[in-house]
Amino acid sequence: MNPVSGAAANWRRHRPRNTLVPVRNGLLLLVIAAAALANGIDTDGLPMWRQLLYAGIAVAAYLHGRRLPTRLHLAVWAVAAAVAAAVAVWDWSEGTAVAGGATLFALLPWLAGRYRHQQARLVEAGRAEIDRLETEQRFIAEQARLRERNRIAADMHDSLGHELALIALRAGALELSPELPPPARTAAAELRAAAVTATDRLRGTIGLLRDGPTPRTPADETVTALVERAAAAGMDVTLRRSDPPGGELTSRAVHRIVQESLTNAARHAPGSRIIVDVTRDADRTEVTVHNTPGDAPATRTSGGTGLAGLTERVHLLGGSLRYGPAPDGFTVAASLPAVTA
Structure with a gap:
C-alpha cells in the first residue's frame, strides 16, 4: 500500500460520520432539482410518464425537506436558478417552463417539507422544555x-x-x-x-x-403581634378576629399560614388591602387571609414553594389548605384541628 492510499484509508476510518451527512443530503437535493429541471424541457404534449415523474419529484422533494436537512440547500437552489436562467437566455419560453416546473414540483414541496421539519423540531423542543420545567417544579416543591x-x-x-x-x-x-x-x-x-x-x-x-437559618420571628409570636408588625411596616392589613388556636403546633401552623400569606401579598400584590380572620370552635380552627389586587408593580419572584410547604404542614397536622385567585383578589383558607399538642 502506497502512502497516499494509506492516508486515505486512515482518513476514512477516523473521519466523523456526521460530516458527510449534509453533503449526501445536498447531493440528493441536487438530483431532485436536476430531475425537475430536465423534466421541464419540451413540455409540449407531455406524456403520461413525465407527468407521473413530476408527482414523484414533488413527493421526493417534500420528503427530503421533511427528513433530510442539509446546509447546502441554498447552493443547490442557486445552481438550479442559474440553470433555469441560462435556459431562459437561450429560449425564453423554454426557460419559463423549466423554472416554473422546478418551482412548482421541487422548490415548493421542499419548502413545505422543510417547514414541517422545523415545526416538528419546535414541538419536540417545546415538549423537552415542558418536561424540564415540570421536573424542576417537582424538585422545588419537594x-x-x-x-x-x-x-x-x-x-x-x-x-x-x-x-x-x-x-x-x-x-x-x-x-x-x-x-x-x-x-x-x-x-x-x-x-x-x-x-x-x-x-x-x-x-x-x-x-x-434544624439546618436552616435561625428564625427572625419569635417562636411564640401571636397572630395579633404578627399583624401589628406587618401594619407597622406599612401594609394595609386588618385582623377581624383572632381566637387563639387550641394547641402549640396548631398555633404555629396558623402563624406560618398568616405569615406566608402576608409575604405573598407584599410580593405579588403590593399596596393591596389584606384581611386576616382566625376563628376556632370545639373541633376546628379556621384561617382565612384575603388580599385585594395590588396597586403597585409586583416583585418578580419564584413563588409557589411557600404555599406548597404550607400544604404539607397542614396535611401532616390533619387539616386542609386551599388557595387561589378570588373574584376580587387572592384567598388562602386553611382548616386545622382545634387541638394539636
Missing part, C-alpha cells in the same frame, strides 16, 4: 415540603422538649419532697431520669433537622 417537614420537626422538638423538661422538673420536686415515702421518691427519680433521657434522644433525632 424541597419545599422537606423544608416544611424540618420546620415541623423543629416545632415538635421545641414543644415536646418543653413538656419533657416540665415533667423532669416536677419529678425532681417530688424526688426531694420529704412528705413522700422512699419508694415514691425512688419512682420520681426514675421518672426524672427517664424524662431527661427522652429529652436527649429527642434532641438527637429531631433537633438535628
